[in-house]
Amino acid sequence: MRKMLAAVSRVLSGVAQKPASRVLVASRNFANDATFEIKKCDLHRLEEGPPVTTVLTREDGLKYYRMMQTVRRMELKADQLYKQKIIRGFCHLCDGQEACCVGLEAGINPTDHLITAYRAHGFTFTRGLSVREILAELTGRRGGCAKGKGGSMHMYAKNFYGGNGIVGAQGQIFEAYNMAALWKLPCIFICENNRYGMGTSVERAAASTDYYKRGDFIPGLRVDGMDILCVREATRFAAAYCRSGKGPILMELQTYRYHGHSMSDPGVSYRTREEIQEVRSKSDPIMLLKDRMVNSNLASVEELKEIDVEVRKEIEDAAQFATADPEPPLEELGYHIYSSDPPFEVRGANQWIKFKSIS
Amino acid sequence: MGPPLRLNQCRSRLGAPPSLPAVCGRVARNPGLQVGMAAFAATAGRLLGLRAAGTEGRLLRLRGAGLQRALLQPASATGDAAQRRQVAHFTFQPDPEPQEYGQTQKMNLFQAITSALDNSLAKDPTAVIFGEDVAFGGVFRCTVGLRDKYGKDRVFNTPLCEQGIVGFGIGIAVTGATAIAEIQFADYIFPAFDQIVNEAAKYRYRSGDLFNCGSLTIRAPWGCVGHGALYHSQSPEAFFAHCPGIKVVVPRSPFQAKGLLLSCIEDKNPCIFFEPKILYRAAVEQVPVEPYHIPLSQAEVIQEGSDVTLVAWGTQVHVMREVASMAQEKLGVSCEVIDLKTILPWDMDTVCKSVIKTGRLLISHEAPLTGGFASEISSTVQLYKRLLSFFLKSFWM
Numbered sequence: 001m002r003k004m005l006a007a008v009s010r011v012l013s014g015v016a017q018k019p020a021s022r023v024l025v026a027s028r029n030f031a032n033d034a035t036f037e038i039k040k041c042d043l044h045r046l047e048e049g050p051p052v053t054t055v056l057t058r059e060d061g062l063k064y065y066r067m068m069q070t071v072r073r074m075e076l077k078a079d080q081l082y083k084q085k086i087i088r089g090f091c092h093l094c095d096g097q098e099a100c101c102v103g104l105e106a107g108i109n110p111t112d113h114l115i116t117a118y119r120a121h122g123f124t125f126t127r128g129l130s131v132r133e134i135l136a137e138l139t140g141r142r143g144g145c146a147k148g149k150g151g152s153m154h155m156y157a158k159n160f161y162g163g164n165g166i167v168g169a170q171g172q173i174f175e176a177y178n179m180a181a182l183w184k185l186p187c188i189f190i191c192e193n194n195r196y197g198m199g200t201s202v203e204r205a206a207a208s209t210d211y212y213k214r215g216d217f218i219p220g221l222r223v224d225g226m227d228i229l230c231v232r233e234a235t236r237f238a239a240a241y242c243r244s245g246k247g248p249i250l251m252e253l254q255t256y257r258y259h260g261h262s263m264s265d266p267g268v269s270y271r272t273r274e275e276i277q278e279v280r281s282k283s284d285p286i287m288l289l290k291d292r293m294v295n296s297n298l299a300s301v302e303e304l305k306e307i308d309v310e311v312r313k314e315i316e317d318a319a320q321f322a323t324a325d326p327e328p329p330l331e332e333l334g335y336h337i338y339s340s341d342p343p344f345e346v347r348g349a350n351q352w353i354k355f356k357s358i359s
Numbered sequence: 360m361g362p363p364l365r366l367n368q369c370r371s372r373l374g375a376p377p378s379l380p381a382v383c384g385r386v387a388r389n390p391g392l393q394v395g396m397a398a399f400a401a402t403a404g405r406l407l408g409l410r411a412a413g414t415e416g417r418l419l420r421l422r423g424a425g426l427q428r429a430l431l432q433p434a435s436a437t438g439d440a441a442q443r444r445q446v447a448h449f450t451f452q453p454d455p456e457p458q459e460y461g462q463t464q465k466m467n468l469f470q471a472i473t474s475a476l477d478n479s480l481a482k483d484p485t486a487v488i489f490g491e492d493v494a495f496g497g498v499f500r501c502t503v504g505l506r507d508k509y510g511k512d513r514v515f516n517t518p519l520c521e522q523g524i525v526g527f528g529i530g531i532a533v534t535g536a537t538a539i540a541e542i543q544f545a546d547y548i549f550p551a552f553d554q555i556v557n558e559a560a561k562y563r564y565r566s567g568d569l570f571n572c573g574s575l576t577i578r579a580p581w582g583c584v585g586h587g588a589l590y591h592s593q594s595p596e597a598f599f600a601h602c603p604g605i606k607v608v609v610p611r612s613p614f615q616a617k618g619l620l621l622s623c624i625e626d627k628n629p630c631i632f633f634e635p636k637i638l639y640r641a642a643v644e645q646v647p648v649e650p651y652h653i654p655l656s657q658a659e660v661i662q663e664g665s666d667v668t669l670v671a672w673g674t675q676v677h678v679m680r681e682v683a684s685m686a687q688e689k690l691g692v693s694c695e696v697i698d699l700k701t702i703l704p705w706d707m708d709t710v711c712k713s714v715i716k717t718g719r720l721l722i723s724h725e726a727p728l729t730g731g732f733a734s735e736i737s738s739t740v741q742l743y744k745r746l747l748s749f750f751l752k753s754f755w756m
Binding site for chain 2 (some may be wrong): 113145146147149150154156161162164165171172175176178179182335336337338339340344346351359
């Protein structure tokens with residue numbers, strides 16, 4: 001069998017001139033799936049939590065890897081574009097937190113609804129929008145998902161309600177907890193705890209940093225947010241809990257962001273570079289997944305490198321599009337303020353500048 | 360005739376030999392008749408050279424000496440009990456029975472609101488009503504019988520959280536339901552201010568029309584009631600007038616309320632509907648049973664006149680009507696009374712056209728003077744007049 005395979009591969013390599021790595025891949029056997037142990041979640045008001053072992057198939061593994069790498073490279077590209085002043089305004093990057101968005105999406109259905117705050121690029125991607133649309137929205141061009149008018153914090157897609165610039169202060173959250181618990185709404189409240197609120201560490205901002213317990217009468221889980229499998233299992237568990245009609249549940253994902261709060265924040269004035277380096281070397285989510293997959297023979301290093309190359313190309317193309325696409329026409333500035341028929345006029349910076357508002 | 364004067368100009372003008380009464384600008388304090396009449400009495404008194412003797416004369420001269428000071432003086436300072444009672448006086452003036460909407464029924468304001476909500480819930484299966492205490496009928500009985508008729512999934516109570524009520528309303532409106540939220544008193548709307556201004560008003564714009572919460576309507580009892588004091592009497596329409604993206608509506612009567620509320624519910628923009636609480640029981644009119652719509656952003660000229668335009672909304676419209684009839688009777692002044700109805704976006708054309716005709720404008724509202732909506736109206740009218748006179752000059756010179 002092996003001789004025949006070798007012969008076939010020699011013929012094919014002669015004919016089609018595929019790169020050597022391709023031939024290697026074709027002839028190597030990978031495991032279909034592997035079982036991994038994941039960290040046990042801390043529980044609040046729950047008898048039992050998500051399982052401590054999970055099965056990852058090769059297909060899923062490659063998918064998650066690709067998605068996380070896409071989010072990572074997209075965020076880094078956004079960083080680059082911002083520094084080149086092609087992206088303006090606000091830009092909150094989520095590199096380091098890829099396991100949260102990809103793991104979450106893996107645990108829910110596309111028909112479930114998701115809403116989040118301003119660190120939303122990862123979620124926008126996992127909810128189905130292309131990198132092109134996201135980067136074009138960041139650069140404020142008409143190819144963007146909100147036609148270039150929303151920017152970094154206002155990206156929307158089907159079953160994804162943003163991207164929101166103003167986010168819930170504590171009062172609003174507790175009101176929401178109360179209403180959700182009172183009416184047993186099937187809602188998962190998620191706290192991506194990246195240890196800092198802008199520049200204030202959680203120890204200095206919260207009387208209790210056990211955010212998963214802060215729902216009080218709402219049960220909670222504390223999840224390792226750097227391990228995508230842990231996030232996936234916890235999400236599946238939480239989703240099942242809600243779908244069974246038991247009411248809301250809270251999930252705290254312990255994660256980390258490498259960048260500062262936003263592009264205006266260097267990110268090192270309230271934490272040390274050593275801390276960032278340590279997390280990067282020990283708990284980087286992409287690295288963790290890659291190690292797991294390679295060590296369990298779910299994929300090879302070369303294969304994953306290939307995915308990296310493809311992703312890089314995709315991001316480059318998207319950045320090219322985002323830079324070259326024209327900006328939305330100035331006439332559209334006043335659109336959609338009201339839903340109005342007939343269109344009405346909006347005054348600009350002085351009384352002789354008028355915009356038409358059509359919606 | 361001179362350009363419309365502002366209030367402080369009026370004051371200084373009164374010191375000089377009387378010219379044509381230029382009672383303009385904003386006159387706002389309490390909804391009583393005293394306010395409306397003080398403005399007229401003072402200037403008209405000086406004009407006609409009234410020299411009444413004794414206390415009455417002192418009253419008139421006192422008022423004439425400083426228009427604003429007189430307005431600030433509480434009635435009790437004059438020691439007249441009858442004056443004191445007049446401060447909160449108004450008479451509701453019903454409109455004639457509408458003929459074009461079919462069968463009518465005698466209803467007061469809260470019954471008209473109930474009728475509008477009933478029509479809405481019947482026609483639109485996604486319509487829901489929620490707020491504090493709405494299930495048993497509401498503290499003003501606006502939702503009586505609706506829970507029994509439409510079920511507890513469509514008419515339900517919320518916890519005591521205005522921010523949560525509006526936030527929740529925005530959420531279900533975004534998913535497509537027709538959300539009718541009740542804030543128990545307009546005075547309590549401020550915790551929800553962030554949700555209204557930052558979320559509801561801007562949802563459509565910031566998502567590029569992908570999402571919107573246009574099917575949200577917020578209802579709140581509004582305005583003074585006599586015994587309401589600080590937190591059951593407020594008129595916050597001016598705070599919301601500053602926010603593009605929402606609509607703000609104040610009806611003057613049961614017939615208007617039902618039509619305007621139904622228009623707000625149908626309107627594809629988030630609307631705030633303020634209901635003058637003093638009219639809930641006091642205003643009784645013939646109101647059609649079937650649904651009908653009164654268009655938003657259209658002011659109504661209730662009474663035509665030629666000497667001065669009076670603009671008001673809500674309860675104060677009835678005060679202005681009475682002022683107009685007293686002015687006609689006692690001073691021979693012909694007043695044009697306009698009910699603004701929609702505060703945002705407001706009907707500039709009707710008001711400006713009227714001021715072009717009469718040359719004088721008086722706006723009266725219950726809300727505090729500084730930054731009240733009258734300031735917006737008066738400055739727009741002044742600009743309009745200036746632009747118009749500029750154009751007229753350039754054509755006819």
